[in-house]
Amino acid sequence: MSGQIPLIILNEVYYNYPNRTIALKNISLNVYKGELVGIMGMNGAGKTTLIRTLNGLIRPSNGTVNIEGENIENKSIGVLSKKIGLIFQNPEHQIFSNTVEDEIKFSLNSLNLSQEEINLRTDETLKTFNLEKYRDRSPMNLSGGESKKLAIASIICRDPDILVFDEPTLGQDEKEINFFTKLLNLEREQGKTIIIVTHNIEFAMEYIPRIILMANGRIIADGETKKILTNQFLVKKSSLILPQTHKLKLELNKLGIQCPEDIYSKNEMIKFLTYYLNNKSTKVPDVND
Amino acid sequence: MSLEFLQAFKFQKKKSFVHNLDPRAKLLFSIVYSISGLLFTEIVPLLLLFLTLIPLIFLGKMFREWLRSMKGLSSLILLIIILNTYFLSLSYAVAMIIRILIMITAFSIFFLTVHPNDLALSLISMKIPYEYAFSFSLAFRFVPTIAIEAQNIMDAQQSRGYEMQQSGLINQIKNLFPLLVPLIVSSIKRAFNVAEALESRAFGSIKDRTYYYEINYRIKDWIFTVYLFLILCAAIYVRIQFNIMPEWISWVLPV
Numbered sequence: 187m188s189g190q191i192p193l194i195i196l197n198e199v200y201y202n203y204p205n206r207t208i209a210l211k212n213i214s215l216n217v218y219k220g221e222l223v224g225i226m227g228m229n230g231a232g233k234t235t236l237i238r239t240l241n242g243l244i245r246p247s248n249g250t251v252n253i254e255g256e257n258i259e260n261k262s263i264g265v266l267s268k269k270i271g272l273i274f275q276n277p278e279h280q281i282f283s284n285t286v287e288d289e290i291k292f293s294l295n296s297l298n299l300s301q302e303e304i305n306l307r308t309d310e311t312l313k314t315f316n317l318e319k320y321r322d323r324s325p326m327n328l329s330g331g332e333s334k335k336l337a338i339a340s341i342i343c344r345d346p347d348i349l350v351f352d353e354p355t356l357g358q359d360e361k362e363i364n365f366f367t368k369l370l371n372l373e374r375e376q377g378k379t380i381i382i383v384t385h386n387i388e389f390a391m392e393y394i395p396r397i398i399l400m401a402n403g404r405i406i407a408d409g410e411t412k413k414i415l416t417n418q419f420l421v422k423k424s425s426l427i428l429p430q431t432h433k434l435k436l437e438l439n440k441l442g443i444q445c446p447e448d449i450y451s452k453n454e455m456i457k458f459l460t461y462y463l464n465n466k467s468t469k470v471p472d473v474n475d
Numbered sequence: 476m477s478l479e480f481l482q483a484f485k486f487q488k489k490k491s492f493v494h495n496l497d498p499r500a501k502l503l504f505s506i507v508y509s510i511s512g513l514l515f516t517e518i519v520p521l522l523l524l525f526l527t528l529i530p531l532i533f534l535g536k537m538f539r540e541w542l543r544s545m546k547g548l549s550s551l552i553l554l555i556i557i558l559n560t561y562f563l564s565l566s567y568a569v570a571m572i573i574r575i576l577i578m579i580t581a582f583s584i585f586f587l588t589v590h591p592n593d594l595a596l597s598l599i600s601m602k603i604p605y606e607y608a609f610s611f612s613l614a615f616r617f618v619p620t621i622a623i624e625a626q627n628i629m630d631a632q633q634s635r636g637y638e639m640q641q642s643g644l645i646n647q648i649k650n651l652f653p654l655l656v657p658l659i660v661s662s663i664k665r666a667f668n669v670a671e672a673l674e675s676r677a678f679g680s681i682k683d684r685t686y687y688y689e690i691n692y693r694i695k696d697w698i699f700t701v702y703l704f705l706i707l708c709a710a711i712y713v714r715i716q717f718n719i720m721p722e723w724i725s726w727v728l729p730v
Contacts, residue, residue, distance in 0.1 A: 204543065243630045263633045272634040278664075279624075279631040282656035292653070296636030326660060341635055 191255065192216035193348065193379050194240065199249035201235055209235040211403040213249070217381065219347075222374060224390045224411065225383045227400035228425035233383045234275075236400070237350045240381075241270040253348070264296065271346035275353040277337035281325045286317055286336060289325050293340040311343040314372075316365075331362040338366075342373070349373060350381045355389050367393055391415055391429045392451060399424050412450045431455045484544075484586040485619045491588075493535030497696040498589045498597040500703075507703045508581035511710035512574045518566060519724045520713055521573040527706065528580050537587050544583055545576070566727040591616040596690050606679060613669070621662060628657045 194217040201210040209232050217223055225233045238244040239251050242263045251258050258266060274280065283289040290311050294304045312318045315335050320328060325336055338354070355363050370393065373380060384390055390397060390411055397414045399407040401424050407414050414420055416432045428436075431452055435445045443462065449455055488494075493501070508528065515521050532541050552572055559568030589597075591612040598608035632653045673679075713720060 238630070241634055243633065262638075264636055264638045267634055267636045274627070274631045274634070276627070276631075278661050279628045279657055280635065280653075281660075282653050292637075293635040296638065344635065 190218050193219045193221075193254060195250075195252040196236075196239070197250045197252070199236075199239060199246045199251060201232075201239065201244060202247045209403050210239070210246070213403075213405060215398060215405060215408060217379060219379055220374065220377050221396060222370070222380045222394055223382070224394035224397045225381065225400060226385065226387075226390060226397055226415075226424060226426060227406075231400040231424070232403040233400055234352055235403075237272060237352060237381065237383055240348070240350060241266040241272050243272070267346070268297065268344070269346055270348045270350060271341035271344055272350045273338050273341045273352065273354065275356060277333040280337055280340065281333060283325060285322050286320045286325050286328070287312070287322065289336060290340055290343050293344055297344060307343050307345075311339050314342075314369075315339040330357055331359060334358065335362070335365070338369070342369075346378075348379045348381070350383075352383045353385065354382060355384060355386045363389065385426070387415060387426055387429050388452075391431070416450070484583060486590050487537065487540060487587050488590075489536050489588075491534060491536045492695075493531060493537075493584060494588045495695075496588070496699055497690055497692050498593040499600065499690070499692065500696040500699050501585045501589055502597060503700060504703055505581040505585040507707045509578045511707060512577040512581075514710050514714045515574070516567065516570050517725050518570045518573065518728070519726050520710070521570055521577065524706075524710065525573050525577050525580070528577065528584075531584055532580065535584055535588055537584070540587055541580065541583060544579065548575075548579065551575075564727075565730050569728060586615070586618075592688065593690060596686065596688065599686075600690065605684065617665075620665075621658070624661055625654070625658055628654055628661075631657075 194215075196213050196215050199210055199213040200208070202208050211232075213232075213236060225236065227233055235244060239246055240253070242258055242261060245259070253266070253269060281289060283292055287308060290308045291304055294307055299307070312321055315338070317332070317336060317339060320332065325333065328336060334354070334357070338351075342349070354366055358366065370380060382390075382394060384394075394411050396409065397407070397411045398405055399414055399420055406423060407417070407420050415426070415429055418428065421428055429450075431450060431454075434455060435449060438445050445455075445458060449458055508524070511524055512521065515524075532538050552575070555571050555575065556565075556568045559565075559571055594615060595605075595608045595612035598611060599605055637653055713724070717725070
């Protein structure tokens with residue numbers, strides 16, 4: 187990313203809650219256009235507080251937040267919400283309309299679009315999210331997974347450049363997670379910048395290339411996911427657990443079966459084990475074949 | 476928009492004279508001060524009443540919380556000034572602000588210093604059935620949770636372009652729906668969950684239950700009660716005899 191101007195710049199950001207709890211301490215980071223970044227850490231590490239500074243819901247006690255080269259200090263949440271779509275953990279916090287269709291339209295109404303454009307975008311969004319069959323149904327009656335889908339849809343229909351998700355995989359079954367990952371790919375193809383707060387270490391290993399690890403309001407690591415989430419010291423410090431593939435690799439190494447260092451995903455591990463079991467050999471195969 | 480002022484109604488565990496008082500005495504205190512405040516529409520008697528509350532704020536070691544609640548209510552205070560000054564007079568507006576300050580401070584002192592369990596016990600000692608007393612204390616315990624929920628709802632709606640500032644009364648009422656509907660729905664869901672959790676732990680299965688903690692009305696509570704009685708008597712006397720009181724008591728702002 188050298189040479190490119192970061193889309194999001196946080197410079198020495200501090201935030202204290204009214205009860206004087208320090209939630210963010212000296213946070214400095216850059217996020218570039220088109221990046222997919224994960225924020226991980228234990229509960230209370232400051233992850234949600236950090237993402238709330240991005241669209242002005244929380245104003246830093248100290249330090250600056252720049253989006254697209256502009257300091258957001260004096261920008262309203264309304265203006266920032268056009269650039270940054272923040273999707274909250276609990277969809278129940280936003281659902282209030284009589285129908286699923288109205289719920290999407292509510293998000294579009296504040297964009298000063300024509301009625302035709304609103305209808306068009308609503309139709310497209312319902313189609314993309316497979317919510318067409320629920321169009322006239324009350325959103326209160328949707329299942330947990332569908333509600334979450336609707337909450338995401340109601341932000342994505344606004345077409346913000348930056349998407350920020352708070353625990354998008356929480357309480358989601360495999361089918362729903364697969365849908366979410368397809369959606370992520372689709373948004374990335376369109377050049378969107380995506381930030382995801384998650385505790386789901388397997389999901390992060392599989393889909394997120396860069397991780398920001400937080401503990402006690404500070405960033406304790408920022409870099410390649412594979413390197414950070416397989417670092418036992420960092421993982422322990424953030425109250426996370428090592429990815430299953432890495433744990434298996436360590437166990438196999440203890441048994442004298444030398445796994446190649448570059449095995450990180452489940453598929454790579456399956457290929458390696460299949461090769462090993464078929465050939466009864468500790469010779470390291472090329473898992474990328 | 477901040478719901479920070481609700482912090483003034485969240486119990487804070489501290490060791491102080493006010494915290495050690497019996498919850499019933501503190502409930503009486505809130506009622507006496509509210510009634511006394513409602514008796515007057517003049518600045519001086521309300522101000523005198525308010526001044527008698529100040530030592531209690533310090534005795535209860537809650538000045539910071541009280542100040543924070545006042546800061547949170549500043550927009551309401553401003554609204555009262557504007558409406559009352561526009562329709563009536565500035566003196567009346569100031570008197571109404573002091574009256575609201577008295578009532579909020581009195582209940583704030585009560586809620587900040589009474590543990591929800593003690594609240595239930597004090598209601599039970601007044602022969603209120605346990606189910607009702609427990610429901611009341613539970614509702615009181617959920618105030619901060621609902622405040623956090625309301626803030627989260629506001630944040631979620633603002634994140635998708637919702638803005639409170641819209642002109643016209645009907646628009647402003649319509650504007651509340653995106654906040655109130657999710658809050659009511661989630662509160663009802665929570666109520667059902669709590670009810671199920673309570674029933675699964677055999678709530679209400681034994682009619683005559685005993686209590687681990689007991690509350691006692693001690694000498695200092697009686698002294699405090701007498702003090703409250705005197706305040707109420709003085710307020711009623713001044714109200715009845717208002718016409719023969721010295722002139723300064725009906726002083727108004729020279730505007």
